[in-house]
Amino acid sequence: MTADIRVPFLDLAPPHQEIRSELLDTMTRVLDSNRFVLGREVEVFESAWAKYCDVTHAVGIGNGLDALHLILRAIGVGPGDEVIVPANTFIATWLAVTMCGAIPVPVEPNPETFNIDPSLIRGAVTSLTKAIIAVHLYGQPADLDELVAISTELGISLVEDAAQAHGALYKGKKIGGHGVAAAWSFYPGKNLGALGDGGAVTTNDPGLAEKVRLLRNYGSAAKYEHSVQGINSRLDELQAAVLSEKLRVLDEWNGRRASIAEAYTTALEPLVGKVEGSSGGRLLSLPVVPSWAKPVWHLYVIRVERRDDFISYLLSQGIETSIHYPIPPASQDAYKELARGLKSGFSVRTAGELVSLPIGPHVNQDQALFVISVCEAFFRR
Numbered sequence: 001m002t003a004d005i006r007v008p009f010l011d012l013a014p015p016h017q018e019i020r021s022e023l024l025d026t027m028t029r030v031l032d033s034n035r036f037v038l039g040r041e042v043e044v045f046e047s048a049w050a051k052y053c054d055v056t057h058a059v060g061i062g063n064g065l066d067a068l069h070l071i072l073r074a075i076g077v078g079p080g081d082e083v084i085v086p087a088n089t090f091i092a093t094w095l096a097v098t099m100c101g102a103i104p105v106p107v108e109p110n111p112e113t114f115n116i117d118p119s120l121i122r123g124a125v126t127s128l129t130k131a132i133i134a135v136h137l138y139g140q141p142a143d144l145d146e147l148v149a150i151s152t153e154l155g156i157s158l159v160e161d162a163a164q165a166h167g168a169l170y171k172g173k174k175i176g177g178h179g180v181a182a183a184w185s186f187y188p189g190k191n192l193g194a195l196g197d198g199g200a201v202t203t204n205d206p207g208l209a210e211k212v213r214l215l216r217n218y219g220s221a222a223k224y225e226h227s228v229q230g231i232n233s234r235l236d237e238l239q240a241a242v243l244s245e246k247l248r249v250l251d252e253w254n255g256r257r258a259s260i261a262e263a264y265t266t267a268l269e270p271l272v273g274k275v276e277g278s279s280g281g282r283l284l285s286l287p288v289v290p291s292w293a294k295p296v297w298h299l300y301v302i303r304v305e306r307r308d309d310f311i312s313y314l315l316s317q318g319i320e321t322s323i324h325y326p327i328p329p330a331s332q333d334a335y336k337e338l339a340r341g342l343k344s345g346f347s348v349r350t351a352g353e354l355v356s357l358p359i360g361p362h363v364n365q366d367q368a369l370f371v372i373s374v375c376e377a378f379f380r381r
């Protein structure tokens, strides 16, 4: 197959080029305001983000990890407590728990959606369980009604890790306000990304919002008065201003992701499970979207046999892929003590099969069609 088309896995240059002059104006405005931390830009973005997420409060934080960590601290998670976490997630979900001195208790995902399987949660709950963190992995909402029902029944807080799912809908309602609070990351490659690190907490609980506000700013509500031992993790004015600007195009850019996902799924579905060529590499699965979910396609993750061959073949044709995630948290050295004795489940078994195809506002229609044709060629070889 020959083509001049190249498809980077992620390239922020084309989307940023589209709104370059607006971003430059925004950055100039912040420079001229001469105010860089906890000013008007952060307040404006917090209101806009709360409105977008259909919640009453948003609090700007320095990054997504701190947003999760501060939610856990604000709801009183501390040393010795247990927190249910997905077995398959980015390590930040687990780190937020251990940063509080608490213990992450992994629960395996539903094998079709890759999101935490609510039917396995009761079996993991003990008298020490304080919270459940549901990650809306790859931009697909977790099964929130089930999770809310479990958390209410057992008296355990439900926290949403929404770092990958800006704008996703669960039964027609935005994610971010279903549990006690939600944590967001605005890392540059996210669906809503800053030009550096950034994060937020959303909640409908004014008391919780106030605690997080205090904790993000050295535990201080009035200058040089510190009522609790907080940290320094504030969304800065420059990032807040950039995020307000990029929020204007979030739905449009999410729409582009959705069209690419639809094109991939329509074209590749007939190939799932088939071995038509001699290579023996099968397409094992495509993303499955439950009827109640409207994902925002942060990632488009498929499972393939002979993954290394597949990745090399795509790369030889100019297509970059990635893996989310090659090593689940429990198999990381960072958690080797904690993970001792854990049974290895779906997350570990499938980690060697996962591949993320390029998706994002930078991928145009020609590039998406090219990815499809190269995938088809591989599976039919």
Ligand SMILES: Cc1ncc(COP(=O)(O)O)c(C=O)c1O
Pocket: 063, 064, 065, 066, 089, 090, 092, 093, 135, 161, 163, 164, 184, 185, 186, 187, 197, 198, 199
């Ligand atoms: C699921 C998940 N949770 C939390 C985070 C942490 O966000 P940040 O990188 O902004 O700290 C990420 C970021 O990649 C993530 O993917």
